[in-house]
Amino acid sequence: MARKITYQQAINEALAQEMRRDTSVFIIGEDVAGGAGAPGAEDAWGGVLGVTKGLYPQFPGRVLDAPLSEIGYVGAAVGAATQGLRPVCELMFVDFAGCCLDQILNQAAKFRYMFGGKAVTPLVMRTMVGAGLRAAAQHSQMLTSLWTHIPGLKVVCPSSPYDAKGLLIQAIRDNDPVIFCEHKLLYSMQGEVPEELYTVPFGEANYLRDGDDITLVTYGRMVHLAMDAAASLARQGIDCEVLDLRTTSPLDEDSILESVEKTGRLVVIDEANPRCSMATDISALVAQKAFAALKGPIEMVTAPHTPVPFSDALEDLYIPTAAKIEAAVHKVMAGRNAA
Amino acid sequence: MSQIHTLTMPKWGLSMTEGRVDAWLVEEGAQINKGDEVLDVETDKISSSVEAPFSGVLRRQIAKPDETLPVGALLAVVVEGEASDADIDQVVQRFQAEFIPGGDGEQDSGPTPQKIDLDGRTLRYFELGQGGTPLVLVHGFGGDLNNWLFNHPSLAAKRRVIALDLPGHGESGKTLQRGDLDELSQTVLALLDHLDIERVHLAGHSMGGAVALNLARLAPSRVHSLSLLASAGLGRDINADYLLGFVEAGNRNALKPQLVQLFSDPGLVTRQMLEDMLKFKRLEGVDSALRQLAQMICENGQQRHDLRAVVEQHPSLLLWGAEDAIIPATHVDGLPAQVKVLPGQGHMLQMEAAEEVNQCLLAFLQSVEQSGR
Known part of the structure; x- marks a missing residue:
């Protein structure tokens, strides 16, 4: 029986093992060590939710607390990446993207292209995404599609401890800037994770469930809701195929199309807001390239086009649920019968 | 005297917690004999048949097709002799009332593999059963101790049976020193030393067969008998494209056509199997x-x-699938050994024809020990 650890521990372990393996890897971010002014290793907090806990004393001088200025330390990380280091910077909440967007959008993402491949930017930006922590509109967004829109960035969204470790190691070794999106509500999730180093390749979706009736495409925390819905639907005689994208850029178009060509039906589940999202992107891909295979309309299960509400009751309504996924599947299945 | 037996969901391999009933192979009311396949069960890793550990009449099919049940759950009631429906009802009721899925943390308290440090390298092995001359199971190229999941418990009914992960495989250390056959055979010997075992029966599959043969060459006094399944080291022919394709395959689509060659039933190569192999x-x-x-x-x-000369030095059993697409069954020709070629079977015969392989192995080991060699 392989060892079980949490998603959070898997990320911490990937960082520690890569820092041990490669001295050019370092961490920079707000409170990633102990918070400015902390006197020693004992009270090092290790990030706002403790993900980098324990690294500061293990790697002296390589876990750097930055002032509360994303424009400053993200810029510094981008610069360090162009000069031969492998920074893992932490944008505490993805909602703070606006404070460092130029550094990512106009600098890191463009260097390889604008310098004709002579510059590489092996930067990882870890960031917390997603709703459900009662953290209100400025600390709960799912901005994955914002990064996915930008050519030159790779965007990763692990859904399990195994993927979190393997994808983060891959991200650190990758020579392009990678936005690594960690879902807050997954940090405590347990799963089997090898103790050894390993990588999970980018652009390879994970089939979590085989089925012939309908394809559910999703990523991040929604993977687990899709699996719950699929289990319930299986009891009703509907076999869902569940695809976890793992990375939204690069996107595993082949697996999505291959699955829809088999099932003829698609529901895309995305925790993000619905406009210009992974949900619309994948729907468009399938409508364009697998239209002939479709036996019914494509359905999307997403958050509404509103900010994330602070009210508990409203936030619960905002986030997609397994019940909503099930309802969408029934709608698509009925579309076939009606036709 | 009559006896009411309960047939329960088996536990295949370390990670199995539940299985899905695929189909019944025996009707209610039919006579079954010990070792008969009673129903097909599918797990997230593999599908196989559940064999009856006893003879009798299949009186009650409890599990329904497509039903997913935890390990240890009641599948069927088999009666030796006479029993009334009321008696059976009572047994079923009592079983269901007392059954706790995951059985008192069965996963935690049951036997688990051990990890030891042998000359600075981790080695994982898994031990079941006790008594008799121990049997050591050596898997093949790219495999691990789980390759024996359908064999290990049966073989260990009356004997200590040890399966290991060779260096570079499973959860053993991945770094090879020289990467030659001697290194692998010496690792098995080092494990025997560590466990204070003087002499063993060795069973090897594919490359593991060559490891066993080579161990017998290096340390003949440590080997009581050799059981070689689809073994390497007994002829020149090998499907080199498979080896290369397996090594090169980095994703599902590249790996699938390789793994399919191992089995006579390509349906066994599930996405889960591919995913586990990629992991x-x-x-x-x-x-x-x-x-x-x-x-x-x-x-x-x-x-x-070429280790053919080793075979005659020890009592040997050669088992092969007639349709083996990796190493041809013709390699058994001319060898002084007990030989059984299973028609229709492929390279992974110990998984696909587990029951037959187990029977052959048990009978062979018994005959070796009785002959007193």
């Missing part, structure tokens, strides 16, 4: 270990090691 192949050090070992096994499309 192994992605571990740091595995790729270079596999490349080293592939070169050790095979040169210019032919096997390097």
